[in-house]
Amino acid sequence: MTDAALPLFGAAETGAHVTVDSMFATAHRVHLDAHSWVEHVPGWLTGADRLFDELLQDAGWEQRRSWVYGERTVEPRLTAEHHDLTTAPETLQDAARALSAHYGVTYDRLWLNLYRDHHDSTGWHGDGASTRRRECVVPVLSLGAARRFLIRPTAGGRSSSFRPLAGDLVVMGGRCQTDWRHSVPKQTAPSGPRISVNFAATSQARPD
Ligand SMILES: O=C(O)CCC(=O)C(=O)O
Secondary structure, eight states: OOTTEEEEEOHHHHSSOEEEETTOTTOEEEEOSSSEEEEEETTOEEOHHHHHHHHHHHSOOEEEEEEETTEEEEEEEEEEEESSGGGSOHHHHHHHHHHHHHHTOOOOEEEEEEEOSTTOOEEEEOOTTTOOSSSEEEEEEEEESOOOEEEEETTOOOOEEEOOOTTOEEEEEETHHHHEEEEEOOOSSOOOOEEEEEEEOGGGGSOO
């Protein structure tokens, strides 16, 4: 392990390390336009399978409903939420601290999505309620199966596609939550389960 790899679980306790790269050495930033960017950080977290198994078992998944075009519909995924980061598993608290140190935003809550298979999805949206500042930084950690993550201009147009693997981070920055819309589409190719961990900051939920 390098100095840059922050251990989140000890090997003696678990038989496997879960670590994050505090240097974000593999980060690759794509500028969507003059104001918005997406950063892909391949392999940011090691031990992703162990964390996936733990969350799948213990996250407290719930089925939510939401309003779509005036109809209350069952969301095509399961969700778990920690309004207070201190109630989240320590691994995720430590991951949030590493993200806060790197991006200069205090991530103090999070929600998780469980895509049970390729039929589950997240439609085009911006994270409006949790990002009321003009510029925000929103990290999403992927665990489990790889799924496509798309982002396209709010006004419409071509989408940019990312395919985060287990342990990868995708970070949306700048005006991504207003000028852009993102989604995880359903797919025809069969897929195993995927969990996304979405880090949120109370500070970003307040307008500047
Ligand atoms: O699962 C993902 O990668 C993104 C999830 C997302 O956009 C959301 O929950 O708002």
